[in-house]
Amino acid sequence: MATNEQGRSATHLAERLIELEGPKEVLLAAGEWMAYRLERDGFRWLKGRTSLERRLDGRLECMRLEGSRWNKAGKLIEFSIVGLEVFDEGLKAWRKSNPGLTVERPESVEGIVCATSFLDISREAKAIVTLPSDRIAVVDRLCEHAREVALPWFSSSEDPENLADAVPDALLRPTGFGQDLLEFLVSRGFHGEARSLIRRVISLGDSYRDAISEGRDLAIGGGRANWHSPQALGWSGEVLGLL
Template identity: 50%
Template sequence: MRLVESEKPADVVHAGAACLGQMLGGFAWVRSRQSLERRAARRREVIGLMKSKYNRAGQLIEFMAEQLAVFDDDLGAWRRANPDLTVRRPESVEAIVCASSFLDMSSEYFVVLTRPEQRLAKLEQFADHLHETALPWFAWSADPERLVSAAPDAVLSPWGFAQDLMELLVSADRTAEACALWTRVLNLNSKHQQAFATGQAMAEAGERPRWHTAEAIGWSASVLDLL
């Protein structure tokens, strides 16, 4: 088995990541992007991995789950077809739904594969942990019925993904849910009302704020009034 027989850290990480994807169910290891990815129709769920810079054969071999992200090609197509309903964003994140640092979600974000005889067991333990933490994080964003109440507070911060999630709901003809999400964002971020108001004023003036800002959230809230 390559996972046990490999000696070079890069080979161990490659084999370990591929095995981890199988354990999680449906995730494929994309080495060029250093990520585990699962596709369902036009939706892509991503677990970004990062190997330790201290990896040395026989001394230390480990990698960590660094980031979780969701992309939706239908959402990306909606944004291209409705430029007046979304702010400009980099093309690389045109289909972004949301993302979060896994390092902020769990203290158990890495797996050590130094000793060959322990590698499989260590991976199984890590897979169990990801089943409990990462996979539920993906699940809420796939269900419009749950999204408004289940989205973690962290992704609804002024510099988070509230705007992107509101657009996901609008693109799926879930305007009522998008409005409910906006109400939740307001309640969570009472200190940023002025920035939201600035974004709303920009919308009225035909201006566009930068993506990933508090102003962009307020701007999107004004767009909801037009629907």
């Protein structure tokens, strides 16, 4: 009989998901079941963070789950994949070693590569599991949807050699994760790809080009950009010698 990495059988996990009644307990059981279904993709369930996580060579990919504020036992039990995040230990170390080449971030995201709200990239982010008899099928559908939407999103930033072309435009908006992705490439030694990323951002339109120009001027003038500010990418491009 198939088991997950904690040694629990599929039958045991399914029984828990079907039999539990409290919204929080059902959410946790659903997370365990999703980890079982996504185990072949490398994910495991972190109950304390209500997160499905995958680690590989210093890279951490997270799918965070959250229950609905309207949940009530016997009335409604609903949860969603609410966010996707990518962290990299090598990038975190690079930032710590090069504080003058980066900006201040909260300690919890020192290794951030990129993140997105799953609700922004999916119309099927939620699972309504009020009826015990429906839970397995509903959660299984959410797992398949995660394979179709979340896994390709994670893959877009995985390969530094193709990242500049592969990441979604939404990550590159002026207040997005362009700076973080740029630093990730530089931390891996992909300076040519980092320049390609800047050229792609410039090609997205006048507002993107203007934001980069403002950030470059800020760096030349001795200023410092804020994380997620419109000037952040241009500032980094200048201080890293990429512009």
